[in-house]
Amino acid sequence: MPWMGIQDLWTFLVAVLVFLALPGPGTFTLLTATGRGGVRGGYTALAGLLVGDQILMWLALAGVAALLKANPLVFHAVQYLGAAYLVWVGINLLRTPKHEGGDAGPIRMQPGRYFQQAILVSLLNPKAILFYMAFLPLFIDPKAHQGIATFAALAGIILVVSIAYCSLLIGVGNLARRRLIQHPRISDALRRVAGLFLVGFGIRLGLNG
Template identity: 45%
Template sequence: MFDIQNYASFIAAILVFQAVPGAGTIAILDATARDGRSAGMAAVLGTLAGDCLFMLAAAAGLAALLQAQPLAFQGLQWFGAAYLCWLGVQLLRSQPGGAGAEPARAQTAGVYFRRAFMVSLTNPKVILFFVAFFPLFLKPGASGTTLALMMLHVTVLSLAYQAALVLVGNLVAVRLKAFPGARRLAIRIAGVALVGLGGRLAAGIR
């Protein structure tokens, strides 16, 4: 369909990619928990902007370049793993306010957008999907229109899933406000998850 080969598999791959929790998911939930729906949606837009850059890079032939230069791809993987570990350490070092403490100053939407954008831009899972996997669904000789439709599929499905994540995450965050210890634990878990994800990705780099 639309000159996309294995169309059903293409849709399934997008859905699976979104459903597997990763650094982008953590960034969106963290922003939502800290400053509500507007912060969460800013993080969503940041992750989508990063995704769009990788889709454009794939269209420009970056996948072929990285296949010819494996060291360049490996360098991107190491950079991404290091950034995820750094972000996790920052969360572990943060001091969320407890009961009776002065609440942390709210961040602007731009801060959450940039943070999520960098998470997306340096996440090896995103690099693997869009730079290596994504081009495999293009039929030989497919037009630029086909590529634009593929990008639209990814963007619309990603936006729908991540917006739902913000709505659900906000409901949970509102209830956690009454339990500072639970919020503190959630932030610590997010930090450990990011460090673990970065370490696991680094261990798998060949």
């Protein structure tokens, strides 16, 4: 039986880690704040990113809750659309030319405003809420879900995994992290591994839906 109404829990954990490992606006915000403000600056920015992500997640979950209540068939349709969206994202990652880092360039931040700027970076990411709307329904069992408890479990898991991963980044050291993430070959490899994972993951969920 799905735990707390969450299906494929371990797959969910792996997927969250894969998405966190992809360099993006949040990653570069964290790197910039840590580079300029040390560990304290990094954790201040992390707090802002987490607040922004939680706001977007709960907005997305509110939409999912409305679909569950209105019509389970519509919810299943959204699941299939979500699977197709993940495949599309994966294909785009695989087709990205080598050494192109995407739209996540270095972030300019003002000392003393890491928290506020990190929240804005998170909330103003145009792809974030679409991602959450496509991603979260894939792991909700419409028959076993427990309403707010299931949604809180999903949001809580993402929160805990995000804190653990980002704390590791902060602890490793800004110079090492910057070289690792911004090195063209490593960035290409991460992008292609994530692309293959998303394509296979989306197809699997679509077939099992």
